[in-house]
Amino acid sequence: QQQVKQSPQSLIVQKGGISIINCAYENTAFDYFPWYQQFPGKGPALLIAIRPDVSEKKEGRFTISFNKSAKQFSLHIMDSQPGDSATYFCAASLGYQKVTFGTGTKLQVIP
Amino acid sequence: DTGVSQDPRHKITKRGQNVTFRCDPISEHNRLYWYRQTLGQGPEFLTYFQNEAQLEKSRLLSDRFSAERPKGSFSTLEIQRTEQGDSAMYLCASSLAAGLGSYNEQFFGPGTRLTVL
Numbered sequence: 377q378q379q380v381k382q383s384p385q386s387l388i389v390q391k392g393g394i395s396i397i398n399c400a401y402e403n404t405a406f407d408y409f410p411w412y413q414q415f416p417g418k419g420p421a422l423l424i425a426i427r428p429d430v431s432e433k434k435e436g437r438f439t440i441s442f443n444k445s446a447k448q449f450s451l452h453i454m455d456s457q458p459g460d461s462a463t464y465f466c467a468a469s470l471g472y473q474k475v476t477f478g479t480g481t482k483l484q485v486i487p
Numbered sequence: 488d489t490g491v492s493q494d495p496r497h498k499i500t501k502r503g504q505n506v507t508f509r510c511d512p513i514s515e516h517n518r519l520y521w522y523r524q525t526l527g528q529g530p531e532f533l534t535y536f537q538n539e540a541q542l543e544k545s546r547l548l549s550d551r552f553s554a555e556r557p558k559g560s561f562s563t564l565e566i567q568r569t570e571q572g573d574s575a576m577y578l579c580a581s582s583l584a585a586g587l588g589s590y591n592e593q594f595f596g597p598g599t600r601l602t603v604l
Binding site: 382417425 | 520529530531543545578592597598
């Protein structure tokens, strides 16, 4: 059972544009929603995370928007740069337990 | 380097052989997790430890898989009688349990890529 659905599967954005990745979850008990960035040959690295009692969190060019009633959350990358080209995973977890990952979005930022 | 380390980074083996992977977590972290990632997919949870106790195992972890964390520090993941379907990236992560209400910020290692011929 896939508990975190992610879209799109791939995304091509012009340099300077906005990249938007969407996720939806099923388990309302999840209480922590991290986003991970993964480069080829590397393990995932935590990018930004949000708790469900917060509707938006911004760190630099990265913003998470969270809609608890719709059970949806999204990542916005402002002023996208070629160095942002990577695979992004949304995820969810319950407290200290295992992280459930989405299927990933491969982002390509073209000059 | 204070991050999570994994060894080996790559392993090629023949079907039916046994393989063992090692993970060294961030030193003060008491929780250690193993995940498996296949091409084009997100990591899937396999098992996790708090200190030396193995607290949860996924249904993905068949009887051919065993994980240990004998002294609550490094961990090993062994796969017996490997099958071609075991080919994947095996990721280790660690975190620090900071008490009730804490959140699970997991730090991942670079992974061990297993290829079963």
